[in-house]
Amino acid sequence: MPALKHWLYMKEVLIVAEWTALKNIDPHCFACGQGNAHGLHMRFFSDGERVRSRLIIPGHLRGWHTLVHGGVLATILDEAMSWAAIHLTGRFILTQEMTVRFKKPVRIEEEVRVESCVAERISPRKALLKAEIRNSSGDICAESSGVFALFTAEAFTRMNLVPENMLDAMNQSMWRSA
Numbered sequence: 001m002p003a004l005k006h007w008l009y010m011k012e013v014l015i016v017a018e019w020t021a022l023k024n025i026d027p028h029c030f031a032c033g034q035g036n037a038h039g040l041h042m043r044f045f046s047d048g049e050r051v052r053s054r055l056i057i058p059g060h061l062r063g064w065h066t067l068v069h070g071g072v073l074a075t076i077l078d079e080a081m082s083w084a085a086i087h088l089t090g091r092f093i094l095t096q097e098m099t100v101r102f103k104k105p106v107r108i109e110e111e112v113r114v115e116s117c118v119a120e121r122i123s124p125r126k127a128l129l130k131a132e133i134r135n136s137s138g139d140i141c142a143e144s145s146g147v148f149a150l151f152t153a154e155a156f157t158r159m160n161l162v163p164e165n166m167l168d169a170m171n172q173s174m175w176r177s178a
């Protein structure tokens with residue numbers, strides 16, 4: 001391969017492989033809030049097509065003995081799909097429905113990775129998201145799909161779910177990198 005073409009190819013590979021840290025928007029969120037003492041403290045990264053996070057699930061979120069509670073895994077999947085829905089569609093979102101398949105048990109204090117993407121833009125107001133959780137061996141332990149309602153800032157304001165000042169701050173920072 002000629003040198004210039006090779007360099008362009010390498011540059012393209014590097015750009016494709018680049019993961020950018022996404023800015024956290026609510027410090028109190030149970031899943032992503034860095035200030036929630038009881039939460040999961042998830043941080044997210046995106047390559048423009050997917051969103052991902054890695055975390056160690058703390059012991060107080062156990063279910064049966066040392067296994068992670070299924071509801072906690074569902075929260076992680078919901079959060080990952082939510083961040084993908086926000087950052088990859090540029091809209092405010094609400095989870096409308098989701099299904100989870102638990103494939104392998106996950107242990108507390110074990111590192112897991114979660115990755116999510118937009119599977120289908122169903123309509124201007126709805127998107128289908130997918131996510132999967134893998135353990136440190138790379139096995140898929142849980143996977144989900146979910147329908148997310150997509151809102152413009154104006155439509156979300158009309159829903160009156162979040163105080164307007166918080167919405168403004170979110171709107172300004174939500175789609176920027178950390």
Ligand SMILES: CCCCCCCCCC(=O)SCCNC(=O)CCNC(=O)[C@H](O)C(C)(C)COP(=O)(O)OP(=O)(O)OC[C@H]1O[C@@H](n2cnc3c(N)ncnc32)[C@H](O)[C@@H]1OP(=O)(O)O
Pocket residue numbers: 025026029032078079082083093094095096125126149150151152155
């Ligand atoms: C902290 C920061 C990090 C962010 C991550 C957060 C992760 C957490 C994600 C969640 O868990 S969100 C919490 C769980 N989900 C919810 O609480 C959603 C509750 N469900 C609903 O509010 C409704 O089901 C929903 C708006 C999602 C959709 O309802 P429908 O599709 O059945 O709509 P419907 O036809 O009943 O319309 C109801 C009203 O909403 C309006 N609407 C629905 N979807 C809309 C849309 N996409 N855009 C604009 N307006 C919309 C619709 O026009 C209508 O307005 P009107 O009453 O004035 O006629």
